[in-house]
Amino acid sequence: ENHLLAHDAVHDVAIVSMPDDYLGERTCAFVIARGQxxxxxxxxxxxxxxxxxxxxxxxxxxxxxxxxxxxxxxVSKKELRKVIAEKLIIVKQ
Structure with missing residues (x-):
């Protein structure tokens, strides 16, 4: 998270796990951009x-x-995990 925060266009970051069929879990970074x-x-x-x-x-x-x-x-990382899990389910359908 700290490395992403060092980027000028990043205001805040939260990294959570997301489900993966092959590995079990992968990482997903949720980013709030600063400006563009x-x-x-x-x-x-x-x-x-x-x-x-x-x-x-x-x-x-x-x-x-x-x-x-x-x-x-x-920050509710539990809710962020739900958000990415729902996006992945929609993509699979």
Whole structure:
């Protein structure tokens, strides 16, 4: 998360697991953009240029307007997992 936050176009990031038929789980980064939404390829290249190992780069990057929150105001990663799981189900159908 901290490496993505270093990008000028990224305001906030939350990384969660998403279901995968082959591996069981993969990573998905939810990004709130600062201004114009950057290209996914741009963010992945940025991470590679910072020397991040390929297996540490998120498998998927989704852009979102705001994060769902828990009752105490923290990011609800549980809700983010639901969001990506629902998107994956829709894509499979």
């Amino acid at each position: 939404v950057p290209a996914v390829s741009e963010l992945k290249m940025f991470l590679r240029e910072r020397g991040i190992a390929a297996y540490k780069i998120p498998d998927r990057i989704e852009f979102i307007e705001s994060f769902p929150q828990t009752g105490v105001g923290k």
